Amino acid sequence: MSFAFGSSNFQSHQENAENGARRAKQIAARNGTKRAALGNITNQVRVQPSRAAKAGQGNDENGITKGKVFGQENQPFTIFVDENVAAQEPSKPVSKPLQSHNVLTSISSLNSRLAPLSTAPICIDDSIESPMVLDTSVEEVEEKEPLSREAIITTVPEYAREIYANLREEELKNRAKSTYMKKQQDITTSMRSILIDWLVEVSEEYKLHRETLFLTVNYIDRFLSQMAVQRGKLQLVGAASMFLAAKYEEIYPPDVGEFAYITDDTYTKKQVLRMESLILKVLSFDVAVPTANWFCDTFLKNCEADEKTRALAMFLLESTLIDSETYLKYLPSVVAAASTCLARCAMGLEPWTAELEECTQYKVGHFLECFRDLYKTYCNMDKCPQQAITDKYKGSKYFEIADFTKYPPPPMCPF
Structure with missing residues (x-):
């Protein structure tokens, strides 16, 4: 079965998408509905759904705001320069040009030392078995359940450890x-x-x-x-x-x-x-970075979590996006491990099993501080001024997991 499609079908699909977006905008304008615009960002709490356009700021054609801030000419973006980082780059060694006659001399001397292929013996010792000889001995092999095609493609079990170790290194860099x-x-x-x-x-x-x-x-x-x-x-x-x-x-x-x-x-x-x-x-074009979402999804698959536990773990994980002061100091894998552990606690499961410890290379002590911060965030989510994440997980798609009347947080921190 081919998954390719012709240019005419692609153009038709693109035109239908553009026409649908255009009709949606016309209907929204005719009905007087507001767009999902943010409006002017201040320290005040955002009142939904009032999202007016910014006022009192003049932009030129390149998007540069005119005016002065702190007595200086207004510059939208300023580069941070760390004082403790040396500005000088290490000097690069100067490579010498390669002489052509040296190359020819080296090749000719190499050819003189090489024996003709036809005169080289194939096998000196007859006792050495040929690597192409098949092993005809029959060995008893334990029957194992074959892996499903989806599991092989998406989880690549042969390279799972190497992939996880590489992503743990990448999260430190980005x-x-x-x-x-x-x-x-x-x-x-x-x-x-x-x-x-x-x-x-x-x-x-x-x-x-x-x-x-x-x-x-x-x-x-x-x-x-x-x-x-x-x-x-x-x-x-x-x-x-x-x-x-x-x-x-x-x-x-x-x-x-x-x-x-x-x-x-x-x-x-x-x-x-x-x-x-x-x-x-x-960002130096480094856009392929491991996120806490990837780590958490992997941990939940390894412990074979049910749908409600998965929904609760993702709700806790997304709640960390709002508070940068608390959670930016933790690695994404640490936040994912704390979210998985707290979700299992809230669902009455064993918090951290030996299988999770083996696949994550984390013990409870490694993410204990993050776990306690996450528990405080969980208990105060209904009081947070930003309620978009809570409203999202109150829907039936996520089993209304953010409804504290149905799924209240644990009465006390487990650790």
């Missing part, structure tokens, strides 16, 4: 600085929480994968770790980061016009594309 907000002069942790809360709504509106949301937050935090951003451009950073993550993760990512549309046309397509280019340069 992580944000936990204290980057101290260097930001015009944005705060509260503004970041409002932005992430809005991005959760956007991901639900466009039915994006959970991994796309986690990649988006990773790009935002890593970008803000290296660049000082003004609050008027924070939403642009978030929209461009999700656009980039969707192009990497989704099969059919939303068009760039959709990300300009959800900002209530506060930014143009050109501004989103220019911001995407800037993010890629700052």
Whole structure:
């Protein structure tokens, strides 16, 4: 069965998608419904669904805000320079040009030392068995259940340990600085929480994968770790980061016009594309990074968790995206292990089994501090000003796992 399709079918599919998006916009404009725009980000709590466009800020055609901040000329983005990092690069050795006559001399001398292939003996000792001789002895092999085709393709059990070890190394290289907000002069942790809360709504509106949301937050935090951003451009950073993550993760990512549309046309397509280019340069094009979502999903598969336990673990994991001050200091795999353990505790299961300890290479003591922070977050989720994640997991799709009347958190911390 072929999965390829002709150019005419692809053009027809693309035209239908564009016509559907255009009709949706016309219906929304005719009915007077509001877009999923964030509006002006301040330290105040965002009131839903009021999302007006930014006012009082003049943008030129390149998206540069005019005005002055802190008595200096307004620059939307400023590069952070660490004082303790040496600015000089190590000197590179100068390679000498290769002389052609030396190459010819080396080749000729090598050919003289090589024996002709026809005169080389095939086997000197007759007692040595040929490697092509088949072993005809019959061995009793224990019958094992054959792995399903899906398990072989998606989990690659032969390389599972090597893949996990490699991702544990990669998460150390591609992580944000936990204290980057101290260097930001015009944005705060509260503004970041409002932005992430809005991005959760956007991901639900466009039915994006959970991994796309986690990649988006990773790009935002890593970008803000290296660049000082003004609050008027924070939403642009978030929209461009999700656009980039969707192009990497989704099969059919939303068009760039959709990300300009959800900002209530506060930014143009050109501004989103220019911001995407800037993010890629700052991140050095390292967009394939392991996230806490991948680790948590792997841990849940290894312990064969049921659907409710899986939903609760993912709810706890997404709740860590809002609070950067608490959870950026932990590795993604540590946060995933704490979420899995707390979800099993809340469901009345054994918190951490020997199988989980073996596959994760973590003991409870390795993530105990993160576990206690996560338990506090779990108990206070219904009081959090940002409720997009809680509303998402109150739906029937996730078994209403965020409804504390049905699934209350444990009365006390298990550890």
